Amino acid sequence: MGPRRRRWRRRAVKAALVAVGSALVVLRRLLAESRQHRDILQGDFRDSYANLTLKTLLLLSWARACCSGTPFLLKADDDVFVNVPAVATALSAWPAIPPRLYLGRVHWSVAPNRDPRSRHHVPVDVYPGSRFPPYCSGTAYVLSRQAAIAVLRGAAGLSPAVPEDVWVGLGAARAGLYPRHWARFGGSQRVPPGRCCLGRALLSGHRVRPPKMRRVWGEIAGGDGGCGGLMGWGALGVLRCRVMAWGDWLWGGGDGGDDVMGE
Known part of the structure; x- marks a missing residue:
C-alpha cells in the first residue's frame, strides 16, 4: 500500500482505508500501518464483495462520529483514480452548494438483478420493486456531511444484501435526498488515455x-x-x-x- 500513498495526501483531505483480516500476522501488519499513517478502519466482518455495503456503513458511521469539521466525504473504490485536489477545487468554486449534496455519476431506472448466479443478485424479498431509485455509481461519489447523516438515518433497517451504491441510493431516497449528476465523474464508463482527459476533464x-x-x-x-x-x-x-x-x-x-x- 506504500506506493499508493504517494501524491495523494493534501491539506484538508482526510482519508481512510477499510481493511479486515483474521490472521494474527495480518492484524500485526494492520497495527503497524495504523500507527504509521493513522488512516485505517477495521470492521468485524469478512472482506468480500458481498460485504461492500457493510464497509460503506462503517465508513459513514465513522465519518459521522469522527469528522465533524469535514464538509464533504468522498467515497471511491481502490481501483478508481480520483483527482482529489481538483474535486475539492471544483466544489469550492460552486456559487451555492446545497447543504445535503449527493453528487456523482447517476444511474437512473436500474432494474434489480434477479439472477441468483450473479454477484449483483437482489432477491425479491429484499427489494420487491421493479426499479431502484436514482443512485450514484459506487466507483466514486461525494456526500456532504449532512447528506451522509441523512443516508445513515434513511438506511436504518435496510437490508445490506443489495449492491453498495444501491444501498446508499435507497437510504438517500428514504431521506428525501436525490442525487445530482456530475459528468466529470467517469463512473464505470470508458476513459481514454492522455493527460487532458483522465484527471482533468474527467476527475x-x-x-x-x-x-x-x-x-x-x-x-x-x-x-x-x-x-x-x-x-x-x-x-x-x-x-x-x-x-x-x-x-x-x-x-x-x-x-x-x-x-x-x-x-
Whole structure:
C-alpha cells in the first residue's frame, strides 16, 4: 500500500482505508500501518464483495462520529483514480452548494438483478420493486456531511444484501435526498488515455491500476499546457473524452478505453 500513498495526501483531505483480516500476522501488519499513517478502519466482518455495503456503513458511521469539521466525504473504490485536489477545487468554486449534496455519476431506472448466479443478485424479498431509485455509481461519489447523516438515518433497517451504491441510493431516497449528476465523474464508463482527459476533464476513472495512477499524477503535475479549448475541462472537454474513448474501443476492436488504463 506504500506506493499508493504517494501524491495523494493534501491539506484538508482526510482519508481512510477499510481493511479486515483474521490472521494474527495480518492484524500485526494492520497495527503497524495504523500507527504509521493513522488512516485505517477495521470492521468485524469478512472482506468480500458481498460485504461492500457493510464497509460503506462503517465508513459513514465513522465519518459521522469522527469528522465533524469535514464538509464533504468522498467515497471511491481502490481501483478508481480520483483527482482529489481538483474535486475539492471544483466544489469550492460552486456559487451555492446545497447543504445535503449527493453528487456523482447517476444511474437512473436500474432494474434489480434477479439472477441468483450473479454477484449483483437482489432477491425479491429484499427489494420487491421493479426499479431502484436514482443512485450514484459506487466507483466514486461525494456526500456532504449532512447528506451522509441523512443516508445513515434513511438506511436504518435496510437490508445490506443489495449492491453498495444501491444501498446508499435507497437510504438517500428514504431521506428525501436525490442525487445530482456530475459528468466529470467517469463512473464505470470508458476513459481514454492522455493527460487532458483522465484527471482533468474527467476527475475519476475506473479500473486504473497503480502504475497508471502514478503516471497520471505525474502528467497532472506537469501543468495544463495544451488542454484548453475543446481539450478543456467543461462540457465540451468531457464530451470529447467520451467520443475518444468509444472511438478507441470501436477502432481498436474493443481493446481501448478501460484496458489502456492498466499496465
